[in-house]
Amino acid sequence: MIQRLVRVIGMTLDKEKVVRVRDTGFQDEIVETGEKCLPDIDKVRTCIQCGTCVGGCPSGRRTAWRIKTLFQKALIGLKDEVLKSDDLWACTTCYTCSERCPRGVPTTDVVRVIRNLAFRAGYAKKPHLATCGYLFKAGHAVPIDDKTKLIRKKLGLSELPPTTHTYPEALQQVNLICEKTGFKSIWDEQWKKAQEKK
Amino acid sequence: MATESEKTYAYFLGCLTPNRYPGIEFATIEAFKRLGVKLVDLKGASCCPAPGVFGSFDLETWSTIAARNLLLAELQGNMITMTCNGCYGSLQETNALLHEKPLLKARVNKTLKDVMGQEYKGTVQVKHTIEVLRDDIGFEKIRDAVVRPLTGLKVAIHYGCHFLKPSKVRGQGSSERPHVLDDFIEALGAESVNYKDRNMCCGAGGGVRAQFKDVALDFTSEKIQNMLAAGAEVLTTPCAFCHFQFDVGQQELNKTCGTKYNLPVIFFTQLLAIALGISPLDLGFESHNTPVEPFLKKLQL
Numbered sequence: 001m002i003q004r005l006v007r008v009i010g011m012t013l014d015k016e017k018v019v020r021v022r023d024t025g026f027q028d029e030i031v032e033t034g035e036k037c038l039p040d041i042d043k044v045r046t047c048i049q050c051g052t053c054v055g056g057c058p059s060g061r062r063t064a065w066r067i068k069t070l071f072q073k074a075l076i077g078l079k080d081e082v083l084k085s086d087d088l089w090a091c092t093t094c095y096t097c098s099e100r101c102p103r104g105v106p107t108t109d110v111v112r113v114i115r116n117l118a119f120r121a122g123y124a125k126k127p128h129l130a131t132c133g134y135l136f137k138a139g140h141a142v143p144i145d146d147k148t149k150l151i152r153k154k155l156g157l158s159e160l161p162p163t164t165h166t167y168p169e170a171l172q173q174v175n176l177i178c179e180k181t182g183f184k185s186i187w188d189e190q191w192k193k194a195q196e197k198k
Numbered sequence: 199m200a201t202e203s204e205k206t207y208a209y210f211l212g213c214l215t216p217n218r219y220p221g222i223e224f225a226t227i228e229a230f231k232r233l234g235v236k237l238v239d240l241k242g243a244s245c246c247p248a249p250g251v252f253g254s255f256d257l258e259t260w261s262t263i264a265a266r267n268l269l270l271a272e273l274q275g276n277m278i279t280m281t282c283n284g285c286y287g288s289l290q291e292t293n294a295l296l297h298e299k300p301l302l303k304a305r306v307n308k309t310l311k312d313v314m315g316q317e318y319k320g321t322v323q324v325k326h327t328i329e330v331l332r333d334d335i336g337f338e339k340i341r342d343a344v345v346r347p348l349t350g351l352k353v354a355i356h357y358g359c360h361f362l363k364p365s366k367v368r369g370q371g372s373s374e375r376p377h378v379l380d381d382f383i384e385a386l387g388a389e390s391v392n393y394k395d396r397n398m399c400c401g402a403g404g405g406v407r408a409q410f411k412d413v414a415l416d417f418t419s420e421k422i423q424n425m426l427a428a429g430a431e432v433l434t435t436p437c438a439f440c441h442f443q444f445d446v447g448q449q450e451l452n453k454t455c456g457t458k459y460n461l462p463v464i465f466f467t468q469l470l471a472i473a474l475g476i477s478p479l480d481l482g483f484e485s486h487n488t489p490v491e492p493f494l495k496k497l498q499l
Contacts, residue, residue, distance in 0.1 A: 170242030
């Protein structure tokens with residue numbers, strides 16, 4: 001059971017009062033969620049903010065994404081800021097930081113776990129939701145197109161690959177998995193919301 | 199000797215290989231056949247599913263769909279191989295996680311049992327096509343089988359992140375100084391050129407191409423510049439998604455940023471097929487967005 005202590009802290013930045021909500025249970029939530037699927041997520045608690053991760057980050061060279069800042073905010077419990085952030089989606093999951101972290105934090109895996117929480121909290125991005133839609137429809141994140149069908153035939157391959165494209169019962173199985181894990185219902189809700197926003 | 203020549207793998211196609219670059223599929227099947235490895239269909243396979251989107255959204259759904267693909271290979275009694283680092287990442291990592299996390303395995307198998315009537319025992323070996331070429335065939339044997347050496351061709355290798363990393367899970371040795379593809383390219387008679395930031399990501403992964411295309415293309419542009427500066431005449435990769443990003447990305451950059459990038463992108467098994475004497479007309483180059491003619495001209499094909 002996660003022990004929760006939610007506090008509001010006020011800060012003065014110039015003359016403006018900034019109110020930030022700290023959820024001190026957020027750290028535990030990340031670790032408990034992550035450990036269900038991935039190893040060593042608890043090592044994130046040992047981050048010493050050395051910045052080795054940012055130093056090697058190719059995305060950080062060209063965007064405002066700072067993985068070190070993400071960890072700092074996550075560890076002190078700025079849950080909403082972390083989950084809402086657009087920058088969270090600028091990581092290409094190249095694992096450079098993960099290879100180099102001197103504390104052995106599986107940094108990229110922690111990003112994946114935080115993104116899982118962001119998805120559940122309703123902050124999924126529309127293009128990614130659309131990609132899931134292709135999987136539900138075709139079993140492929142990138143379904144076949146007419147041009148490729150012709151080239152396949154010319155090469156002597158089957159017009160449709162021997163995948164979910166050829167076997168409807170296989171596609172049904174993939175959809176059933178998404179329903180059973182609860183993924184589909186979260187997606188449905190968010191996709192509806194994303195459509196309305198437009 | 200006999201058993202070696204009869205090696206069979208289930209070919210996990212993924213999405214981009216069969217649905218955008220069927221020439222990669224054809225080249226891989228044909229080249230492997232000539233080297234004594236049989237690739238068979240993995241009927242009813244789906245998306246791996248894409249680690250960037252599905253792994254980011256829901257790790258358990260991601261690993262359950264991946265486990266379904268592994269189960270299909272287990273029912274066939276075959277090892278599994280693929281031509282995309284994303285697919286390799288999803289299947290290889292899920293396979294490892296199911297061994298390491300018994301509770302995850304129990305939940306995944308409960309879902310699989312409900313949906314497929316079967317559980318995944320965990321007996322499948324997941325190998326990237328590079329590993330099959332290196333471990334099951336051997337680069338020496340490939341060197342001997344080459345009938346059309348790619349002599350004088352300067353190749354920029356892009357390993358792609360998820361073949362090497364996380365190195366603790368993948369077990370491919372150093373992710374900072376990889377050399378397996380360099381050895382492979384040299385076995386074909388070509389020259390691997392070193393270039394600045396060679397191990398940098400192509401920019402497409404993690405859902406970045408879908409959400410921030412300009413950021414993804416900025417990665418791509420930097421990599422192409424560095425390859426050209428080193429005198430590369432062709433770019434090769436073992437990942438269908440990186441292949442797509444470089445092939446389509448160069449043309450997107452030319453349209454939006456006024457660059458004039460035209461570095462041919464040839465998949466590593468397409469290079470192999472050409473070196474083994476398979477006709478370039480059979481390699482589906484009409485799927486490629488960046489013209490391959492300079493490459494064919496260089497080799498006088």
